[in-house]
Amino acid sequence: PASRADAAAELPPAPAHAPLPDAEPEDDVLLLDDSMLVAGPSLAPSAPPIASRQSEAMHADPVRSTPERAMSSAESRAPGPGLLGSASADTAASAIKNLVRTMAAERSAPVHRGGPTIEDVVREELRPLLKAWLDTNLPPLVERLVRAEIERVVGRAVG
Missing domain, CATH: 1.10.12 (Lyase 2-enoyl-coa Hydratase; Chain  A, domain 2)
Structure with a gap:
């Protein structure tokens, strides 16, 4: 029978300072100071939110893709103050035109029995x-x- 001393001699020596298996390297820490502060929101209108821009892009009228057509459309309207600016009014009109066109196409397609x-x-x-x-x-x-x-x-x- 082998003694405990013989069994211990056969084992490889344990490393003196083995790293823990679930230890992760230290992350860099970002320190914030006053020089990194961003100014508060201004009262001037800013760019529309991303979702709004995506919505406008989805509803953009392909016919008005050229600046000449957009200008001729804007010039043909009677000037006057309104609730919407000309760019917003053009975008809204374009979106409504696309919506009407899409709804008309969907209603004409038979999808039920x-x-x-x-x-x-x-x-x-x-x-x-x-x-x-x-x-x-x-x-x-x-x-x-x-x-x-x-x-x-x-x-x-x-x-």
Whole structure:
């Protein structure tokens, strides 16, 4: 029978300072100071959020891709102050035009075998709810927007 001393002699010597298997190297630490502060938001309008820009890009009218067509469209409109700037109005008109075109194409494509689709049922159920909401909320909304626009124009004329 082998003694314990013989068994211990056969084992390889343990390393004196073995690294722990789950020890990770130290990460660099970023220290922040006052020179890294960013100025607060300004009152001037900034670029639209990324999601808004993506939405505008998705709804961009391919017909108005050239500056000449966009300029001729802007020149043909009667000048006058409005709630929207010309760029915003053009973008909104383009998006609505694309929406109308898409909806017309989708309605003409037969995708069901007969009877009302879920979309038809939902549209019929939502129509009275939407009408009631608009009857309740649209007049105060329009009044508030018109009042704000009048105050803006009067403020510009006085100031």
